[in-house]
Amino acid sequence: MRENDEDRSWIGRIADAFEAAGGSGSLSNAALDIAATGQAAPALQRLFAEHLTPTEVAERWAALGLTTADASVFDGFPTDVLARLGNLEGVPYWARSTANALVLNQRLVDVERQIEQLERTVASAGDGSRVLARELTARYADRKALRNVNAALTKKGSDGKRFLIALTDDRPPLAAVSIGDLDRAKSATWAVPGMDTTTADMTTWARAAQNIADEQTDVADTTDVADPSDRAVVAWVGYTTPGPQDVLLMAKAKDGGKRLADSIRGFSAFRGTDDVQTNVVAHSYGTTAGAVALAERGVHVDRFVALGSAGLPDGLDDAQQLHADQVFAAQAKDGPTGESGQGDEWATFGREKSLAHRVDPTAQGFGATVFGADGGTGSEGQTLASVLHHAPVFKDHRGYLDRGTESLHNVALATTGQDELLTGARDR
Structure with missing residues (x-):
């Protein structure tokens, strides 16, 4: 069952990447590899290697051949890849922003789901609700910060x-x-x-x-x-x-x-x-x-x-x-x-x-x-x-x-x- 779920996730990411590219079949090999295998993609293994200088990162990024015209294909990249790209010195700022905005949106979705689940649980937890209530308070704080970052970005x-x-x-x-x-x-x-x-x-x-x-x-x-x-x-x-x-x-x-x-x-x-x-x-x-x-x-x-x-x-x-x-x-x-x-x-x-x-x-x-x-x-x-x-x-x-x-x-x-x-x- 787990293998089937992973297959569906893999297929979904590939489909998302092709759809983001306009369904034209013009998706680069690097983008296809990243969508399919995430951080295991050879291009990312080189980009995410330890102890690289920003100059070396910039050179390895250039080898990927991705430009601002490819921003939409980031929709098909795994979130953990996007999170690393978004904070990697040497990666172009358009790419970092594209990646971070997608991560931000996903985290907002995730925290809303967590809050909804915790609110239901706290309401029915009785004596055990105190620990859950603290966790819920922490999720509220997370949501406030993420919303504020989003507001600063979109203004x-x-x-x-x-x-x-x-x-x-x-x-x-x-x-x-x-x-x-x-x-x-x-x-x-x-x-x-x-x-x-x-x-x-x-x-x-x-x-x-x-x-x-x-x-x-x-x-x-x-x-x-x-x-x-x-x-x-x-x-x-x-x-x-x-x-x-x-x-x-x-x-x-x-x-x-x-x-x-x-x-x-x-x-x-x-x-x-x-x-x-x-x-x-x-x-x-x-x-x-x-x-x-x-x-x-x-x-x-x-x-x-x-x-x-x-x-x-x-x-x-x-x-x-x-x-x-x-x-x-x-x-x-x-x-x-x-x-x-x-x-x-x-x-x-x-x-x-x-x-x-x-x-x-x-x-x-x-x-x-x-x-x-x-x-x-x-x-x-x-x-x-x-x-x-x-x-x-x-x-x-x-x-x-x-x-x-x-x-x-x-x-x-x-x-x-x-x-x-x-x-x-x-x-x-």
């Missing part, structure tokens, strides 16, 4: 398509949504979040990334990358951010920095000799993780922007220690600790109380270009609002990455190569 921004370039099986999953096409972008920006940011609220961080993209569009009309379709901003929730219990420690920053470094190296390897401007815009504890990434060997970006920094790692005392051509930093005036609405209520506290990330990137001796966040007048005479919260975005639109703020305006200028137009910082 239409003002300047183009979104791509799901990473999706893990963590709980909640880690994910990255690119606003813009990384396969062809001439400018790529990673937006790296801080404490308590998870995919359960992916739409909020995607909104911050969209704000960066929109502001870049507003200020970049005379630059080398004036066309919005030539830029991409990645809402990168690619590490497990700390909570209040471990935000003063380095463990999450070390893990996040390694993951971010892998993402940057993967992009650089895939795009090869293309002339692409690269930026990292990090907020709060994200600056800690970002600094770890930019101190790693083989990692380089054109610009690093640190906003409301929770502190860079001790020992990174000079901007020149970071593998970035330019380093920028900003912090709003200090507000009373823990009291929102009067300035940045947490950044200075986080640095001063930290056990191992106490470096202030806005300090004069660090060597970053420090720009304003407390309100001012832009280069075109526009009024720019002050930042009144440590948060990246806030309901009153006075977070570091809210539209209309001096902070976001300067982020856009810095990441489009217009630092001569930056507004200066006031004394805190």
Whole structure:
């Protein structure tokens, strides 16, 4: 019986792949092998081999001969294959997004089925329902995160398509949504979040990334990358951010920095000799993780922007220690600790109380270009609002990455190569 089930599954995948290819018989040998045998396909064995560099992955992917025109055949690939493809550095981002979107849809179907079954079981379990209820609560959390990732992916921004370039099986999953096409972008920006940011609220961080993209569009009309379709901003929730219990420690920053470094190296390897401007815009504890990434060997970006920094790692005392051509930093005036609405209520506290990330990137001796966040007048005479919260975005639109703020305006200028137009910082 099991062999019959496996045969039906095999036949079904082949049929799905042919149907996705339009029933024309034009399915490539590689796609047919993958649909039929999954990770046992020789082409995937080569692609998924251990210890490959992103450059080697890109070369082996190219040998498969799959292009964007073949995206529909992914419908016939097994889910475990799609999950690996979607997170493999060196694979084109269109392919990763196609794979991850299919995995996301399947996980949403699976979690809905699990919730339905658990709800029925809990209702009839009597005294044994407590353990089941905890499991049901966990499934609700899974569904919330998956739905939020889906909402972030499918929301239409003002300047183009979104791509799901990473999706893990963590709980909640880690994910990255690119606003813009990384396969062809001439400018790529990673937006790296801080404490308590998870995919359960992916739409909020995607909104911050969209704000960066929109502001870049507003200020970049005379630059080398004036066309919005030539830029991409990645809402990168690619590490497990700390909570209040471990935000003063380095463990999450070390893990996040390694993951971010892998993402940057993967992009650089895939795009090869293309002339692409690269930026990292990090907020709060994200600056800690970002600094770890930019101190790693083989990692380089054109610009690093640190906003409301929770502190860079001790020992990174000079901007020149970071593998970035330019380093920028900003912090709003200090507000009373823990009291929102009067300035940045947490950044200075986080640095001063930290056990191992106490470096202030806005300090004069660090060597970053420090720009304003407390309100001012832009280069075109526009009024720019002050930042009144440590948060990246806030309901009153006075977070570091809210539209209309001096902070976001300067982020856009810095990441489009217009630092001569930056507004200066006031004394805190």
